[in-house]
C-alpha cells in the first residue's frame with residue numbers, strides 16, 4: 425500500500441491561459457514535514473490550495489488518501505492561510521472555543537485542548553485578552569492554533585513565518601515539530617531556506633510553477649557537491665586563475681571556480697584544509713585579504729538550479 429497522503433498527478437492550473445502550476449506530479453507521505461520552497465509567485469500557495477481542495481486544477485488528478493480529493497473530509501485537514509483570520513472582538517480562548525464548536529469537539533475535550541495549544545504556542549497569559557490587543561506575531565500564532573484545534577492529521581501552513589520575529593519563529597518551529605511527533609503530516613510553504621532546511625523531511629523546490637527538485641535537504645545540498653564552501657578574496661584578483669590552478673591539488677575538492685572576483689572552493693572538511701589552502705596561496709606570491717567558510721545551503725541549490733537567488 426502506498427504511504428502517500430496526497431498525490432498530485434500532472435496537475436496544471438491556468439489563469440487566463442497562463443499556467444501558474446505546470447504539470448506538477450508529487451506525493452506527500454504520511455507523517456512527514458513536506459516543504460514547498462520557492463520565490464514569490466512560484467506557485468506554492470496555488471499548489472497547496474489545490475492539494476486541500478480549495479482550488480480546482482485546470483487538469484490533472486489530486487488524490488487524498490488514494491481517493492479523489494473532492495471527497496475530502498474537512499476534519500482531516502487543518503489549513504493556516506497566509507492572512508490572519510480571527511474574530512478580533514473575541515478573546516483568544518473564545519476564538520478557539522468558537523472554531524472548536526464548529527468541529528463538534530465535545531466541551532470538556534475542547535477546553536482542555538485549548539489550554540494545551542495556548543501553552544504550546546506561549547499564549548497562555550493572553551487567554552482572556554481580546555485578539556485585537558495581540559501583537560502581529562501573537563496573532564499569527566493564534567492563526568495556527570485555530571488551524572489545529574480539531575487535531576487534523578494533515579496540517580497545511582502557508583508561509584507561517586512571514587512577519588514573525590526570531591523568537592516567535594522558534595516557537596512556531598517547535599509547534600510544527602510537535603505536530604510531526606503526533607504523527608501528523610505537515611505541508612508548509614516558505615521562501616526561507618533555513619526554515620525549509622531545518623524543518624522539512626523533504627523539500628520540493630519550485631519555480632515558475634514547475635517542480636525543479638524534490639528530495640531531503642541533505643540530498644538536495646549534495647547536488648552542488650559534498651562539503652563546505654570556502655570563499656577567498658585575493659589582494660589582486662588578476663591572480664585568481666593562476667591560484668585556482670594551484671588549488672586544484674587540494675584533496676577532496678569537489679568544485680572550484682571564480683565568482684564576483686572571488687575564488688570559491690567546495691570541499692570536504694574545509695576547516696582542516698584551511699592551513700594548506702593559505703600556504704598554497706602565499707607560496708605562490710599572492711595575498712589573501714578575506715576568507716570565509718560556510719556549509720552549503722538550499723539557497724546554493726536554488727542558485728545552482730536556476731542561476732538566480734531565492735529572494736530577488
Ligand SMILES: Nc1ncnc2c1ncn2[C@@H]1O[C@H](COP(=O)(O)OP(=O)(O)OP(=O)(O)O)[C@@H](O)[C@H]1O
Pocket residue numbers: 439444462463464465466467468469470471613615
Ligand atoms: N486568482 C488568481 N488569478 C490570477 N493569477 C493568480 C491568481 N492567484 C495566483 N495567481 C498568480 O499565480 C502565480 C503563483 O501565485 P502563488 O500565490 O501560488 O505563488 P506563491 O509561490 O505562493 O507566492 P508567494 O510566496 O508570494 O505567496 C502568481 O504569478 C500569481 O500572480
